[in-house]
Amino acid sequence: MSNFYHMPVLPKPDAKKVTINVDGADVEVPEGTNLVEALKTIGIDTPHFCYHQDLPVSGNCRQCMVETDGPRGMGLAIACYTPVRAGMKVATDRSSDKVKQARQAVMEFQLANHPLDCPICDKAGECSLQDNYMAAGRHESRMREDIGKLYKGSPEFRHEDAKGQERGGKHVDLGPTVILDQERCILCDRCVRFMRSVAGEEQLYINQRGDHAFLSTFPGMELKHDYDLNVTDICPVGALTGKHFRFRQRVWNLSKTETIDPFDSLGANITVEHNDGQAWRIMPRRNPEVNKSWISNRTRLEYQKLSKDRLTAGSFQKAEVPLAQAVARAGELVRGARKVAVVASGTLTLEDNAALQALVAGLDKKAELFSGSWAKVGSPDGIAQSGDPVGNRLGLKLLGISENLDELVARAKEFDVLLVAGHDLWALDAQKAKALEAIPERIVLSPWHDATTAKATLSVGVRAWAEVRGTMVNCQGRIQMLNAAPILPSPDLEPVWQVVSSIGKLGWTSELDAYKAAQAGIPALAGINYRGIGSQGRLLEGVVA
């Protein structure tokens, strides 16, 4: 609760280094930061619950104890709130029995009233209580069975279990997205701080005091916010779980693919988590310069669309055809056309758009490239979305593709073939899109059955965003990577650039060919390869003032 104005000072890559003494050895650490962060830079993990890099420091869990030197000699202090001071002495559990004992003691208190229902808890496998018990606890229980535990919970949820023991609050419905297990809550206050200082709407609070305290929403109110599912990530235990993921998967069975959210031009960094060819959840991936540790509920739930309404084959003249046949037919149509309108898209990667550009260039005067979007542009929410649903809008601009979709509408009659990729034009503005129906052959490349494929004379299923490797440039001018999770609904699906390469006979064999083409068009990309972009993206020089 207190000190919600103290944001932690995190180490900057270019921070000045100072020398401190850790466990008897002099080491160099960044100046100004706290000891949890400083120790991390030299490879020492400090067990903690309440501390979070992107939340104000609360210092309530007391798990992160170290010893530091003060006027009265070495004494215990919490690492998360102790700033680095040049020349200071620090002792961790590696050299100090006092630290070891203090951490073990806190661990024992933490578990004293915890239900220990890991076998049925969704957090098991990624739970700080489990991890810290292994790192800092490993004590024998001193509990007396007949004294029992004091389980946490609101009065209205307290109940007696089969053994006659009074229990607290289980599966409390907090609102549309989140379920709370009050018994498991360790009152670390992270979720409260998130709602207060990140979401900006105080909807959770810790009611009561002492060991009777419990987490809840305000009386008669819900937890309901565009970002509320983030509390399920930062909850160190299984107290807060998302309805979308609860009981679906054991987290240790999931593999992770690092990618970004392509439906917002900030490009929030995420991991798509999957097994057996299916995506089960999306988690935020921390990027201090982009989305910090947060993603919107919209971003988080994008994975659900990956297995719904997928277009896994082609269709021609209302009949389903194999993909290869549809692509071949599209090639014939384009090459045989009198005049082709190709629509590039800011929801596709640089690679895809470079392919569309190359297609138009290869068709000479016969083809014209259009782009733009009819999607509504909102304003930044200050958390993890820019409000612009066209993720790669800046990338398109850098490729020199202009936003002239309305011009295409006006001149539709000039064309006899239309090729659209990465747009659901008829869904966004059916009125304007109607004009395009004047073009007799309409080829649509799309991952989904949608309003636009419905108007197509030829449609080709393609891979969706989570299934491709490629790059986008976010609204800050940062080039970021998308990576392909192995979750294809059909093994035959190809990314847009590959389909376009077949249509235009470009002969590209991997996304690197496409990326090279994009590089040729964007001077700022010179010398930057996929590895150089890395997992945190790379700010392009001089792209955004």
Added chain:
Amino acid sequence: MTTLTVTQNFGKGAKDIAVYRKLGGYSTIGQKLFDLSQFEMIDLVQRSGLRGRGGAGFPTGMKWSFVPRGGKPVYLVVNADEGEPGTFKDHVLMQEDPHRLIEGMILCGWALGVRTAYIYVRGEFLPAIETLNAAIKQAYEAGFLGENIQGSGYSLDIYVHRGAGAYICGEETALINSLEGFKGQPRLKPPFPAVSGAWASPTCVNNVETLMALPWIFENGAEAYAAMGTPKSTGTKVFSVSGDVKRPGVYEVPLGTPLMELLESDKYCQGVVGKLKGVIPGGSSSPVLTVEEAAKATMDYEALAALKTMLGSGAVVVFNETRSVVGMLASLTRFYAHESCGQCTPCREGTGYADRILKTVVAGKGRDGDLENMLSLADNFSYTTICPLASADAGPIQNFIGKYRAEFDAVVARNPEHADERVTPAFRPGAFW
């Protein structure tokens, strides 16, 4: 005749400003004060050796000297939350002599350049709140509060803020959170309130009694005050004495007065009722003194620290041989478990856990090892928390059990099965829901 610096107006009807002024009240609020610089005023308090009467005994002048100048507004907050079991002096002080508190606040206000001051009063003290509000109204009418006090150009407003009766809101940063409208939970330190307190502005938090000593010091000089008491514990202190004495009550004596004099003197408590068993010298948080220790004790910060206890808030609780120390400790552990604000894990879970063990023992279900567990838990939560409430619970646990062990063992032994092997929790399939 001992000099009284705080309680001299008791029983004289000084609630009324006319009476208070006739007794010499508000005489310090005049040219002599407003001619002093802030620096001189702080220096005066520093030379008097006055130490905070709220519990920690921090030198008042030194605390004032930490308050930064010329930046954000400086707030004065009077700590009238008085929640420590055994303490009842502040309530009586405010009831008997509210204007002395106001006068002390004006002196402090001038020293620190305070424009707005608050008195944070424990919620249950309704009569005191009424008394204070009436006195403040009178002081406004007489020109001692509000704009341009006595034509000096100095202005001060005082507001009475009613708490909700939480012990933890006596801790100064919890008090500030509560004053700001948040849950009363202590803040991380630093920053200390003197630098960044209420609304992130410099805030001076002082106990009622501390401020009420100021008019006397200003009038009679720092040296006269420092001449009383001991060299390091100067002046007088108001003690709240309760328990097994003939005449419990509020007594002001010079610091350094022997404890037994306070208990036995005809001027004060007039003797112990029954056979003395022990004394809690400074409020429930201070470790208990056995009869032998009590005989040696003098009531000043240093002497009590040498006995490994503390003067605290000056709440002396006396108990005789008819009292069960196990029962006493049980009420203390219940109190601390109930009053823990619940943010720190060790305090939240530990104080409650220790309390439940002791409850089991008191209920005749104690087992060998329970006391050791309690002691070990107390050790574990006494040095790992944000505020000293957890250590305030650990102290009594360690001392009561340590000093009266036989009595605790006897209670454990009431359980015929006390020596049986301990039951360890077993896996209980199906018990989760």
